[in-house]
Amino acid sequence: MTMKKLLAGATLALGITTGAYAQDDPTKVGFVYVGPVGDGGWTYEHDQGRLAVEEHFGDAVETVFVESVPEGADAERVMTQMALQGADLIFTTSFGYMDATNAVAAQFPDVKFEHATGYRRDTPNVSTYSARFYEGRAVQGHIAGHMTESNIVGYIASFPIPEVIRGINAAYLHAKEVNPDIEFRIVWVYTWFDPAKEAEAATVLIEQGADVVLQHTDSTAPQAAAQQAGGVVTFGQASDMAEFGPFPRVSSIIDDWAPYYIARTQAVIDGTWESMDTWDGIAPGMVKIGEITDAVPAEVKASAEAMIEAMRSGEYHPFTGPINRQDGSAWLADGEVADDGTLAGMNFYVEGLTGDIPQ
Missing domain, CATH: 3.40.50.2300 (Response regulator)
Known part of the structure; x- marks a missing residue:
């Protein structure tokens, strides 16, 4: 079996949804979700941010996601598969993914990881972000x-x-x-x-x-x-x-994650991404009041x-x-x-x- 077929099979097994393959080497951005994209709340808004990335970058970026990933061993498996399948940047969007994010990041130093609501950045390829x-x-x-x-x-x-x-x-x-x-x-x-x-x-x-x-x-x-x-x-x-x-x-x-996701994806494309902690609120617009x-x-x-x-x-x-x-x-x-x-x-x-x- 070719590597391409192997990775395609792994993608189907994980239930990853992919964007269009419109150019040879788009930047690949992954998202790991704790709930379904149709939850009407937390995961829905993170996925709106993913869609905003697709709209902003077009064919220059490909996004993938896995929804309803339990916090624990399953999360580490999903993150590992994303990294193996060529993700350049992975957003892990639940507090309980903290251990898994840092463990997988240590194994893939060339992949950038962004952990939502966490506080640990064990390696230089991990950033943390949250909203007030x-x-x-x-x-x-x-x-x-x-x-x-x-x-x-x-x-x-x-x-x-x-x-x-x-x-x-x-x-x-x-x-x-x-x-x-x-x-x-x-x-x-x-x-x-x-x-x-x-x-x-x-x-x-x-x-x-x-x-x-x-x-x-x-x-x-x-x-x-x-x-x-x-x-x-x-x-x-x-x-x-x-x-x-x-x-x-x-x-x-x-929760408006779109500007952050776009900015961090741009940083990877530009080669300017650095490990950092972001905690924004109403003033920058990450938190909005309906x-x-x-x-x-x-x-x-x-x-x-x-x-x-x-x-x-x-x-x-x-x-x-x-x-x-x-x-x-x-x-x-x-x-x-x-x-x-x-x-x-x-x-x-x-x-x-x-x-x-x-x-």
């Missing part, structure tokens, strides 16, 4: 605190990693600021994408009295559960989820938009003291802003949140 989702969570918390009538906000959390804990804290602080009686109830589902588990979590929270449900999971199932229940406010996660607007979905966090619908009172919408603009201009940081830790000990003094190192490794709740972070 907590900025969007602050906006959601502000709206939630105003709109809840039961004073109970439900939160569907995926895994107890710093990214998710930051989001919970940011949402709670800004809900508490406008509504001192607010209570957060958190359900950990230990998955990024499982519509059945996500719907069940939403239903449980609603049955416990939550009339606002936030999510850090990737499907639209919580939106559908809230819509069925009636009278429950939700927010789109990672993608706009606008099909559930103007209510229950009253706004959203949108339309705040008219289901939100006009004065609340105006104050939320003012907060967005203050973050965009750098006038406001969502973690600005005074803020205490859950046990009452001081974390940030009045006017003090959290440093990125603490935020990147955040493993504690802020004062007022109840329950323990799972270990």
